[in-house]
Amino acid sequence: MITIGMDIGGTKIAVGFLDEDGKLQGFKKANTAKVFAQKGDAAEALQLFLGDYFSEIGISRDQVQGVGIGVPAVLDSHTQEVVSTPYIPKLNNYPLGLLLAPRLGVPVIVENDVNLIAVGEHHYGRGKGLTDFACVFVGTGLGCGLILNNRLYTGADGAAAEFGHLIYDHQGRKCGCGATGCFEAYCSGVGLTHDAKQIFSQAEIEAFYAKGKKGEYALAELLIKSARMGHPQAQEAIEEAFFILGLAVTDLVNLINPQLVILGGGIVNGWPEALDIVRDVVQKKARSVTKKRVVIDYPILKDKAGLYGAASLVNLSLENK
Ligand SMILES: [Zn+2]
Structure with a gap:
């Protein structure tokens, strides 16, 4: 079983997965504007992107425990909306986790990107x-x-x-x-x-x-x-x-x-x-x-900290259930 970590930035989307030994693998970057230029809403675009990614790394959806996503924005923990993302209009006031989880059929956790860097550095870094x-x-x-x-x-x-x-x-x-x-x-x-x-x-x-x-x-x-x-x-x-x-x-x-x-x-x-x-x-x-x-x-973790954090926050939430 693996956990996916993703970081959606204004210009690039980074993705990787945490294997059972806690190693980050399958690191990949994509252009944010290109990913969201697909027809449909943000959940649809990310579902397509992740579907392609799963095929590339050779895993099936039932091997995925969950997906953690960092965004450069504040999350409203009551509505789960991503609030105020001027550089990614499709995510503005959009409940990304709520809409993406049923499409993927796995838990999705969305969190502020620097919060996830802190979680990554806490579990694996400085x-x-x-x-x-x-x-x-x-x-x-x-x-x-x-x-x-x-x-x-x-x-x-x-x-x-x-x-x-x-x-x-x-x-x-x-x-x-x-x-x-x-x-x-x-x-x-x-x-x-x-x-x-x-x-x-x-x-x-x-x-x-x-x-x-x-x-x-x-x-x-x-x-x-x-x-x-x-x-x-x-x-x-x-x-x-x-x-x-x-x-x-x-x-x-x-x-x-x-x-x-x-x-x-x-x-x-x-x-x-x-x-x-x-x-x-x-x-x-x-x-x-x-x-x-x-x-x-x-x-310590440089540009991988957010991905470590995103994936480990999913694991933590599954442990607490
Ligand atoms: Zn200010």
Whole structure:
């Protein structure tokens, strides 16, 4: 018997399965827009996609215990709707698990993608053996997953750990969520894009896109690359963004007193020095007992953590039944 783990991102869908020995196998990536371009609704598109995947890896549906799916959105635990997915319109306010499970004939669990990264790191990665830790992921947005008291903490409605939307400056930048001054508007792909637009001329931005780059938030990459090549304003902007992230992590450390904060995501991969900046801010600003033992470190499972988490959350829910 196997369990399927899936991660639906704005641009790519990743899928794999956890075998009986707890090894992730059959890793595959597909283009999100292509998968959802099929006729019909999201459940129909994913049923087709998974049907093809099962044939490719040579398994029949009765060998599948369940499917875990990560989405870049909040889940409403009462209605099981995926709430607010601007980059994947077919999933917006859509009860994916409820509609996909009967089509596949197996249990389907849908959860926020960074929550699943936290579960993956808890069972198979950097958080193994720990009871209280946070995963902070800086990608296009600023996400977080919390393991508290040895289990995933999702709050009263499934919407806990919206760390990126804690407020840094109530008169500051507009955030994509509609509020003003969220941390995400400063330290994320979105935040660095905002900085890039202040720093680079229109000609420099056009030259960057002429190299085949796509999407507004690719400008974060321009900022990071320029900083790496010694552009002083770009360096300053990145260091400021991670200093602000350090303040957010200090708040988090003071609030939940974790053993560990895992810091990952594409933007951190692009600027690994972020870890030292955040560690330094936390050591200077967090409360004394809390900061004495807290460890701040990179994740171990890299881009596979969400798949491990998705599959293991299905296994956990089956064990609890
Ligand atoms: Zn926000």
